[in-house]
Amino acid sequence: MQFSPPSDTGIPPHPASHWSAIASAGMQARNFAGGYVARTAAIAPDFYSQTSLIKDIARLCDPDEPISDQTLLNVAVKYFFAYVHDGAQADEIPFPEISALFELFGRHQSLNEPDDDIETMHRLRQWSPVLRILADAPRAAHVMRAVINQKxxxxxxxxxxxxxxxxxxxxxxxxxxxxxxxxxxxxxxxxxxxxxxxxxxxxxxxxxxxxxxxxxxxxxxxxxxxxxxxxxxxxxxxxxxxxxxxxxxxxxxxxxxxxxxxxxxxxxxxxxxxxxxxxxxxxxxxxxxxxxxxxxxxxxxxxxxxxxxxxxxxxxxxxxxxxxxxxxxxxxxxxx
CATH class of the missing domain: 3.40.50 (Rossmann fold)
Structure with a gap:
């Protein structure tokens, strides 16, 4: 089936310096009173595949393709990016761009840094009430899996x-x-x-x-x-x-x-x-x-x-x- 576009934590504690931008933004989404730990490194983790969101969705729509947590996590982080950047669902986004957007969200309620893109920060603030769910990418991937696998x-x-x-x-x-x-x-x-x-x-x-x-x-x-x-x-x-x-x-x-x-x-x-x-x-x-x-x-x-x-x-x-x-x-x- 082809997809055709025309829509105690239970987690072991880790030192803050080891958090990725995605993990940190997720923590910030979980607790807006907490601080954000920035990370400059944006090395793509093993789960990330530089394919477009549309292609990842098509793979999930194919009943002959197994559902993997890695693919669901790919969809979650790319959906977050596409929500903020119109048209990005068809693009192959390098992971540093994904990571950078999560980092911005991690501090979007604070004042801008001099090099921040003003329009992107504005969108993050405007859409913050719903982006909190997507910014917690593991949670977003989990609820998607629960729906898709609903027995x-x-x-x-x-x-x-x-x-x-x-x-x-x-x-x-x-x-x-x-x-x-x-x-x-x-x-x-x-x-x-x-x-x-x-x-x-x-x-x-x-x-x-x-x-x-x-x-x-x-x-x-x-x-x-x-x-x-x-x-x-x-x-x-x-x-x-x-x-x-x-x-x-x-x-x-x-x-x-x-x-x-x-x-x-x-x-x-x-x-x-x-x-x-x-x-x-x-x-x-x-x-x-x-x-x-x-x-x-x-x-x-x-x-x-x-x-x-x-x-x-x-x-x-x-x-x-x-x-x-x-x-x-x-x-x-x-x-x-």
């Missing part, structure tokens, strides 16, 4: 593949759904996401469309009018990129209401639908409780906790619990 999918190739991301930040989950669909043998694939940030939403839509990975609607899925597109459709997959983010908190407005409306509108079409994540474990300091949110409870808390704020503690992926601090841990061995 809960029950292919029905007589119907089109219909995938939705109700919290599309960068669009990388839509790309993962496209790869999943192609590997399963679907010919007709439709994916779309919801993004309610107008600044980031436009860029995400442009990149997703350029990659042939669907489209992004600038709308809040918590509003029934925005979710009407889902009515009468048999959905294959539902993702929420937001749950993979850093320093997230969930409440009625930014999480529960979105899922409530989604299930009300799309409920009849969810009989065979798989979800990312399968579930998540959240904790509220407001009320001192931990909850499991999943499709079984429509990702809703008990009514008495509706107004509480929750933070994620772990994701349930393929029947196993992955603590949030270990999301991406498998991939750090490649960027040490």
């Amino acid at each position: 809960a999918i029950r292919p029905c190739l007589d119907d089109p593949y219909m995938g939705v991301d109700i919290g599309a930040g960068t669009g990388i989950m839509l790309l993962a759904q496209q790869i999943q669909a192609r590997r399963l043998g679907y010919e007709d694939v439709f994916t779309w996401g919801y993004q309610d940030d107008p600044v980031c939403g436009e860029r995400t839509h442009d990149l997703v469309r350029a990659l042939g990975a669907g489209s992004v609607l600038l709308a809040d899925p918590g509003r029934a009018s925005a979710s009407n597109l889902l009515q009468g459709r048999k959905l294959t997959y539902v993702a929420n990129e937001v749950v993979a983010g850093i320093q997230q908190s969930y409440g009625a407005i930014n999480f529960f209401r979105k899922y409530e409306t989604f299930f009300e509108v799309a409920g009849p079409g969810l009989a065979r639908t798989a979800f990312f994540p399968d579930g998540l474990i959240v904790y509220s300091r407001d009320v001192g409780v931990s909850l499991i949110l999943s499709r079984e409870n429509r990702f809703q808390p008990p009514p008495e906790y509706w107004d509480a704020t929750f933070t994620p503690q772990g994701l349930i992926l393929e029947g196993r619990v992955t603590p949030m601090h270990k999301l991406g841990a498998d991939f750090y061995q490649y960027i040490e």
Whole structure:
């Protein structure tokens, strides 16, 4: 199948001087209060292949090609680069350029250095809310792998593949759904996401469309009018990129209401639908409780906790619990 474009940490501690720019930017994405350790060396690590993002995606879309963590990590770092640099998805990017961009992101909230490209720094600041996910490349690669390898999918190739991301930040989950669909043998694939940030939403839509990975609607899925597109459709997959983010908190407005409306509108079409994540474990300091949110409870808390704020503690992926601090841990061995 060819892809045609038209979209305790569990990690052994290392001295700061050994961190690559990618690892350092990932740490900075995980903890914005932490310092950034710059590194001038940009020697390409063994995982990196100087092929274009489009070619890497085509390889992943081919069901005869095995999925490797190295290829997923390549896609993650190149997607980050292409998000910031329009059109870069078709280019073969030397690793020093990739590394340099991660280094810039590692300090993008600070003042510019004299030699910094002003426009690039501006883009990093404008799109920072969603780039935090991509900047943590191991985490981005991990969630892509979880989607592509999702075993809960029950292919029905007589119907089109219909995938939705109700919290599309960068669009990388839509790309993962496209790869999943192609590997399963679907010919007709439709994916779309919801993004309610107008600044980031436009860029995400442009990149997703350029990659042939669907489209992004600038709308809040918590509003029934925005979710009407889902009515009468048999959905294959539902993702929420937001749950993979850093320093997230969930409440009625930014999480529960979105899922409530989604299930009300799309409920009849969810009989065979798989979800990312399968579930998540959240904790509220407001009320001192931990909850499991999943499709079984429509990702809703008990009514008495509706107004509480929750933070994620772990994701349930393929029947196993992955603590949030270990999301991406498998991939750090490649960027040490």
